[in-house]
Amino acid sequence: MDINAVNALSFEDFLEIFGNVIEKCPIIPAAIWIHRPFKSLADLEAHISDFIDSLPEAGKEGILRCHPDLAGRELQSGALTRDSQEEQHAAGFTDLRPEEVSHMRSLNSEYKQRFGFPFVICARLSGQRDITRELQRRLGEGREAEREHAIGEVKKICALRLRNLVLSDPPNKL
Amino acid sequence: MDINAVNALSFEDFLEIFGNVIEKCPIIPAAIWIHRPFKSLADLEAHISDFIDSLPEAGKEGILRCHPDLAGRELQSGALTRDSQEEQHAAGFTDLRPEEVSHMRSLNSEYKQRFGFPFVICARLSGQRDITRELQRRLGEGREAEREHAIGEVKKICALRLRNLVLSDPPNKL
Structure with a gap:
């Protein structure tokens, strides 16, 4: 289109x-x-x-609270939106070992406890290991900075979803 | 609860x-x-x-554009949210004769053409005939007044949905 x-x-x-x-x-x-x-x-x-x-x-x-956890209960129960399912799969979160799932859940839980919203990251731009490291790093951020950072990730996710739906501008268009 | x-x-x-x-x-x-x-x-x-x-x-x-038409294509195809389905049923929109469906679609279409968002009304508070009359009347309103009116209806719908989920305050609570 x-x-x-x-x-x-x-x-x-x-x-x-x-x-x-x-x-x-x-x-x-x-x-x-x-x-x-x-x-x-x-x-x-x-x-x-x-x-x-x-x-x-x-x-x-x-907006952030409308996002699912990475490797969370919606992934487990098959309740993710199709977009999220594909993104979590692309980053490797559908292939975690049980102990890796436990580790992610524990980090997600700590993050939500600290900030009151879930950890959001553009999963298509990183692999699962980098994302886990980034989650650990961002746990040390302040609430306001972290909200802004997470909104930036929402915009990256949106940009990639849009590119899946709309053709980039043809070269003859300025 | x-x-x-x-x-x-x-x-x-x-x-x-x-x-x-x-x-x-x-x-x-x-x-x-x-x-x-x-x-x-x-x-x-x-x-x-x-x-x-x-x-x-x-x-x-x-918000208004996230609402389905009354007697519209989502009702026809079974794609309404459960809340909307129950509300449209309660107001009588699931029992329209074919010519009444056509009439509603034509009015909905005129309304969307005029305002750029769908006609929203708290269907639980009126019957289908009153709603159809109200839709005809509101077609004559200005855009800004109509947007505010429609947002008031969204809030009424919300109030009734909330009352279905949460008990009113117990009498011993101030």
Whole structure:
């Protein structure tokens, strides 16, 4: 689908396709649909990013709480969204040994206890070992810095999900 | 469940139970979870209402676009959330004659064309005939007034969904 096809969608069809570019937050694509016609994939992505930045801090934390744990109970029970399932699989979280699962759960739990939201990272950009190390490192961060860092990861996840749905701009377009 | 039980929930369990009090917007209960302990059902409801009011206009329209049409294609295909299914059934929209379905679709379509979001009304508080009359009347409103009106309906829907989940305050509690 190119950007012209995106711009031709009704909001219902737009939501059906883009409703999960931010995990379980269809309100966000639903909000920025009003800005069409989008000039490009980058323009669509920028509107999503700007909308997230316009939310109160509680809203940003709300976005984070809509994300599943890595190697958590939704993965175990098959309740992940398709996007999350594919991302966790790509990073290797579907192939952990039982002791690795226990270790991740213990770290996730410590993180949630400390910050009040789950650890969010763009799993497609790292492997499971690097992610585990990063989780341990980020446990030492302050709450506000960590919220902003995690929102940055949400935006990276969104960027990759968008690229799966929309063709980049053709080279003859400026 | 009473308010003390609500306050004891992890955010994961809170979201599992309250995730759809605003249709397809788990970000909203996820955002206001931070305000627990809630003093009462009314306090929980007020936090949701305040959060909605804190959103930019685009965000309020985003909430509206997450709502299905009355007697629309999701009802036809069985794709409604359980809450919506029960509400549309209670108002009589599952028992329309074919010509009544056509009439509603035509009105919904006109409304979306005019405002850029779907017609939202608390279906549990009216029957299908009154709702159809109200849809015709609201077609004559201005966009901004209509958005605010519709957000008021979203809050009524939320209030009834909350009352289905949380017991009202016991009489011995102030």
